[in-house]
Amino acid sequence: MTDKLPLMAIVGPTAVGKTKLSLAVAQALGCEIISGDSMQVYRGMDIGTAKATPEERAIVPHHLIDIVSPDEPFSAADFQTSARELIAAIHGRGNLPLIVGGTGFYIESLCYDFRFSEAGADEAFRDEQQRFLREFGEQALHDRLRAVDPQAADRLHPNDSRRVVRALEIAHLTGVTATEHLASQTKEPRYDLCLVGLTMDRYLLYKRIEARVDAMMAEGLLDETKRLLDQGYDSCLVPMQGLGYKEMSGFLSGGLSLEEAVSLLKRNTRRYAKRQLSWFRHMDDIHWFDVTDPAEESNILQTIIHLAAGKFARHAEYT
Structure with missing residues (x-):
């Protein structure tokens, strides 16, 4: 027996299929899902963040979705605090907390x-x-960070100016880079972990990303971005610099044609997926599953369910 609370996570790059699999796992194991996506906390940003639909959220309880407005700050530290409280509460209800998302630093x-x-x-x-x-x-500011902390520059996209400034500020105030601070952290798990990672053939993943962007455009990503801007949310806000919203804002401001904006969004999303995979690959405790072949979907689901059931059999409430 362990005194650490059980925690399961399903991670991986955007468009790999985390939402669909997580719903099946959650139903089989009695989970409540905590979003591990830094953008899904923002209200009114639905299409561009690929939130679980209301119908999907009705199947399994979801948390840390739609909790702040786009002009309210929400940091990794805020996520950590909120998620830890939720994990304790979910465990107290006799359910298994399941983190689902692709924001590696948060998770x-x-x-x-x-x-x-x-x-x-x-x-x-x-x-x-x-x-x-x-x-x-943005690029010039990012170059400043690269001169001070090259590893942090590799982790942070130039669009993420808030975190770029914070990394510069940490080095300025402490004389220790954000990367050095990160490296000094202990890797002792806080929970009894079962971490599942999803991957697939890179060519197929990129095709799925491009199809997802096309679907988002058909669902109204441009209108969603315009509505947010009309509500007074400045395009310089951190969430408005997120994938989808930045590119659509570029079109609406006249800086890009719609074709250019969509092409840029596809390229930026492919690059983001590559960074996500790089982040999760350095986490030692992840059990990886290649979901390239749809015919293997059922077998992979059953393997993951058995993996988690075996892992958490030590906890009396899950036996």
């Missing part, structure tokens, strides 16, 4: 006893970086 910080930097804030430094950003652009 890893939750699964392990990650301590966020205690470095405070330097508002003057932040203002200086924001002025630099406005004058020279």
Whole structure:
């Protein structure tokens, strides 16, 4: 027996099929799902974040979806705090918490006893970086980070200016880079973990990504972005810089044609999927499943169910 609470996670790149599989696993094992996606917390951002539909959420309870407005800050530390409270509550109800998502930093910080930097804030430094950003652009700011912390620059997309500024600020305040802080963390699991990773043939994954973008456009991603802008959510807000919304804002502002915006979104999403896979590949405890062949779907599902059932048999409430 272990005194650590059980926690299951299904991770992998965007468009690999996490939502469909997670619903089947959750029904079989009595799970409640916690979204492990940094964008799904924002209300009104539904199509571009590929949230589970209301019908899917009616099948299995979902958490950490639609909890803040796009102009409210929500950090990895906020996710960690909220998710830990939910895990305890779900366990208290006799259910198994299941994290589903692709935001590697969020999920890893939750699964392990990650301590966020205690470095405070330097508002003057932040203002200086924001002025630099406005004058020279995202890539120039990202280049600043690369000069200070190349590994952090590899992890963070130039679009993610808030986290780029924070990484610069940590180095400025402490003299220790964000990467060095990350490396100093212990990798001791906080929970009794069962981590499942999904992967597939890269060519097929990219085809699925392109099909998903086309589907999002058909579902109204452009209208959703316009509605958010009309509601007063500035295109510079962190969530509005997310995949889909940034590209559609580029079209709406006249900087891109619609064809260019869609092509850019497909390219950026492919690159994001590659970064997701790189992040999860360095996590040692993940059991990987190749879901390239649809004919293997049922066998993979049963294998994952047996894996989790065996893992958590030590917990009396799951026997």
